[in-house]
Amino acid sequence: DTGVSQNPRHKITKRGQNVTFRCDPISEHNRLYWYRQTLGQGPEFLTYFQNEAQLEKSRLLSDRFSAERPKGSFSTLEIQRTEQGDSAMYLCASSGLQPRKTQYFGPGTRLLVL
Amino acid sequence: EDQVTQSPEALRLQEGESSSLNCSYTVSGLRGLFWYRQDPGKGPEFLFTLYSAGEEKEKERLKATLTKKESFLHITAPKPEDSATYLCAVQARNSGYALNFGKGTSLLVTP
Numbered sequence: 529d530t531g532v533s534q535n536p537r538h539k540i541t542k543r544g545q546n547v548t549f550r551c552d553p554i555s556e557h558n559r560l561y562w563y564r565q566t567l568g569q570g571p572e573f574l575t576y577f578q579n580e581a582q583l584e585k586s587r588l589l590s591d592r593f594s595a596e597r598p599k600g601s602f603s604t605l606e607i608q609r610t611e612q613g614d615s616a617m618y619l620c621a622s623s624g625l626q627p628r629k630t631q632y633f634g635p636g637t638r639l640l641v642l
Numbered sequence: 643e644d645q646v647t648q649s650p651e652a653l654r655l656q657e658g659e660s661s662s663l664n665c666s667y668t669v670s671g672l673r674g675l676f677w678y679r680q681d682p683g684k685g686p687e688f689l690f691t692l693y694s695a696g697e698e699k700e701k702e703r704l705k706a707t708l709t710k711k712e713s714f715l716h717i718t719a720p721k722p723e724d725s726a727t728y729l730c731a732v733q734a735r736n737s738g739y740a741l742n743f744g745k746g747t748s749l750l751v752t753p
Contacts, residue, residue, distance in 0.1 A: 532685075559739065570646075570729050570743030571686065584738040619685055623739070630676070631741060633685035 530554075532634035534620050540640045541610055548606045549637045553622030560603050561631060562595055563619040564588065571619055571633075577603060578625070610641045644669045644734050648744035655720055655751050663715040663747045665730030673733040675713050676741060677706050680727045689715075689728075720751045 533552045541547050553560045559578050563571035574593070575585045579600040589595075592610075597603040607614055617638050621631040647666045655661055667675065674693050678686035690699045692708040699706050703724065705716040715728055727748045731741040 534685075561739070561741075563741075568745065570731070570745050571741070573740035573742070576739060584740065586740070621685075630688050630691055631739075632688060633678075635685045636683075638683070 532620055532622050532632055534618075534634040534637050536637060537635060538638045538640075540642065542642050543612060544609055546606065546608045547610060547639065548604055549618055549620075549639075551603045551605070551620030551622075551634060553602070553620070554632060556624070557622035557632075558600070558625045559623045559629070559631075560597055561621040561623070562603070562605050563621065563633075565617040565619055565636070566615075574605075607639075610639075612641050615639055615641045644732060644737065644742050646730055646732055646742055646744035648728075648730050648747050650747060651745065652748045653750070655717075655749070657721055657751055657753050658719050660716070660718045660720070662717070663728055663749070665713040665715070665744055666711060667713070667730075667732050668711075669732050669734045669742075671735035673735045675708055676731045676733070677713070677715055678729040678731065680729055680746070682727075686729055717749070720749075722751045722753055725749055725751045 561576040562574040565571040577597040592608045595605045617636040619636045621633045623629040623631045645668045677689040680686045690706040695710045727746040729746045731743040
């Protein structure tokens, strides 16, 4: 069990650029989640996948955000035309299938939009 | 709408000085209440899951308890390495599998 990994760990970009983050979940986990955390706040749910199907999306996930999990393994989160308000820590978590399974978080990707 | 409120926002303790952190919640059907620890610049680290009122769980100096309206994280004889932000989250039966987090309690334990 190597834990959830995320890449890159840090990203600095200019406003209007596109960015993509990657998450590799714990190998036997079927569910994968994306959250966003800003300074002084708890993580906020963005979306989750069960295998390759995206089953739930928060209203926080604007049209500029898209997430994929093409083969039910790793996932990518893309932000198009970044805005300064997108600056945050983007966290990925994974869990098993049973309803009350614990979500284990990765180290996060810190995004700064200049 | 589901709500999670943590108090206090910040807490400073002397090493060995026991205290409790509070997590008040309103949710339409609790599936589970989760406690996480988060160090600066890192992802949340899982501590406990509680499922029903009256349940208690312990790990080293930490003990989590649950009632129908709130959860407490008791810290007994804390050490400086317990300094971190402690996050509480609820998972509701009718909102998929998303975790709804509070803002956290920032704990500083001084020697």
